[in-house]
Amino acid sequence: MDGSNTSKGGCPVMHGGNTGIGNHPAKWWPKTLNLDILHQHDVKTNPMDSDYNHREAVKALDFQGVWDDVDKLLTDSQVWWPADWGHYGGLFIRLSWHAAGSYRLGDGRGGAATGNIRFEPLNSWPDNASLDKARRILWPVKKKYGNALSWADLLVLAGTVAYSNMGLEVYGFAFGREDIWGPEIDINWGHDSEMLAPTDERVESVEDATSLYNPLSASHMGLIYVNPEGVNGNPNPAETAKYVRMTFSRMAMDDVETAALTVGGHTVGKAHGGLAADEVTGGPADGDVINAGFGWSDPGFDGNANTAHTSGLEGAWTSNPTQWDNGYLDLLFKYEWESKKSRAGAWQWEPIDIAEEDMVPDATDPSIKHNPIMTDADMAMKVDPVYREICEKFHKDPAYLSETFAKAWFKLTHRDMGPKANYYGPFVPKEDLIWQDPIPAGNTDYDVNAVKAQIAASDLSVADLVATAWDSARTYRASDMRGGANGARIRLAPQKDWAGNEPQRLANVLSVLEPIAAKAGASIADVIVLAGNVGVEKAIKAAGHSIEVPFETGRGDATDEMTDADSFSVLEPVADGFRNYMQSDFGTSAEELLLDRAQLLGLTAAEMTVLVGGLRVIGANFGGSKHGVFTQREGQLTTDFFDTITDMDYKWATAADGGTYVLKDRATDEVKYTATSADLVFGSNSILRAFSEVYAQNGNETKFIRDFVAAWTKVMNADRFDLLA
CATH class of the missing domain: 1.10.420.10 (Peroxidase, domain 2)
Known part of the structure; x- marks a missing residue:
């Protein structure tokens, strides 16, 4: 024998891997509880040193230098992926938008705060086509600034800098996001049979957009929001408006913010529908190793911006796609529009009898002019009576549009960062916004042991003390860093009335703890947690042991005015x-x-x-x-x-x-x-x-x-x- 492998097939490797999706125990034993979601970001996947502290590292970052370097990239067109009109503004904005746009309010998952768009499934979603190229264009900046600049920050900063470069007075930007190092494959992105499967698969009724299964917000697997061609690919702006409203509401956006984001998002940049739509390959996860992690190879792409393929729609929304202006609304309301097929075969809307001065210069050859376009969601801004009224106000008052959009963009790109304690850098706005769930600083100068003694001497049971502290803290979501015991919002609406918080028992416990907090000068938030610690220590002592539960002072007490009660409804423990x-x-x-x-x-x-x-x-x-x-x-x-x-x-x-x-x-x-x-x-x-x-x-x-x-x-x-x- 020569020692070679003589088994059938010859290769000793289990192809697909021992832990491949098809080999997970749940495939063979579907009743098995899959615990993988609890360990998807295990320290073993993190390449950073065990003592690396990103919060400390980011403080030393050259914030202005990063901003300036991204700004320079905007007009540094690369021959391997040339910029539309020599400006990457539209591409960078789409990158930031899609990095943030996967966020959903229902469970706080998705969003830009972890840089998860670098990994599957988001990395290869059809709606994210060619954003892999945008990340490669940004790589020199990431490489230059190293660990202190996370991909998560850079991906969002890129679009913000682009808007500023093109004339928008941006509201601000915060650094501080920390990267993950692997895919979030155990998150429920939907159970559709395939990418871009009909909306029917994720709603109880297509006619009722609000029947979309929670916690989903996008109308199709593989999309960030809604189908740009219309519900299930059928142009009907009135129906699409319902899905736009549903989708954005599940991101905590109201109608004004939704309209502003739609208008502002399409004021710059363009959609791409190359000639070879049916021949475009899949995303990076589908590619061969020689693709070097690039996806969506298009044989019709000849190195010119005007032959790239992304969505299949083709064209820009305004006559000046690299400038922040009111051109989107000018054209939307000036012309009547008709549905037509793009050169790639996708449904889009184009103006009827447009004047030549309103046409759009070609992305590669400015001497060529094209019709502007609108998606079905854009036409919804004109057809839906509520959106139309809002957009008419924007049209009459461009400054109002700019201010509203700037704040909505900031909210879109920062909502999943949690409170301002997670914000770093000189561009952080001073204003406290209610969606940031603001909490005032709490007192740290009081006698903790005296408070513990008063709690222990009360008639409250161990179960009352422990359950109340737990109920206060359990609302925390690591997904978007909302909720938790800080702020003591358990004593405010809506939490004080949640069935899961046992309102009568809660009121009785608070009636004992609140006077203790007031007398000591401590926050109620601190005292609720301290009471839970007292309960745990009593239970430990009763079991014959003596271990003190660690405690940190400094929690603050939020007020009703600081609390967006409606947005807290999703944190209710059902x-x-x-x-x-x-x-x-x-x-x-x-x-x-x-x-x-x-x-x-x-x-x-x-x-x-x-x-x-x-x-x-x-x-x-x-x-x-x-x-x-x-x-x-x-x-x-x-x-x-x-x-x-x-x-x-x-x-x-x-x-x-x-x-x-x-x-x-x-x-x-x-x-x-x-x-x-x-x-x-x-x-x-x-x-x-x-x-x-x-x-x-x-x-x-x-x-x-x-x-x-x-x-x-x-x-x-x-x-x-x-x-x-």
């Missing part, structure tokens, strides 16, 4: 497996909803495990429910939950109600405990059972308490960005 709460049947299992909340809180699977087990035995369940309270020592922070879930003296069975479960003594058949699937998953899922076994092992009681305290503190401090600076 389910919280940590407290065994589910508002109703959503067609999604309790354990999947638990996983979703854990991911939004930024928890690992191990942290989720220890918190659930601890909160159960403390007795912090919603409404005092006994589901999952696998202990005879409720109120003590013990490992009893894990002891029970791994104890073979018990058997599990479905309860009479069909929705919950019972744990029975195998010998007597006596029901000992009740449970939900959010409890039993810690015994049924192989990974979670492995974690449960760690805490059930003899000698790990102290480890369990230590791990619980660490995970608890992480949740309580999740929104303390001031501690990270």
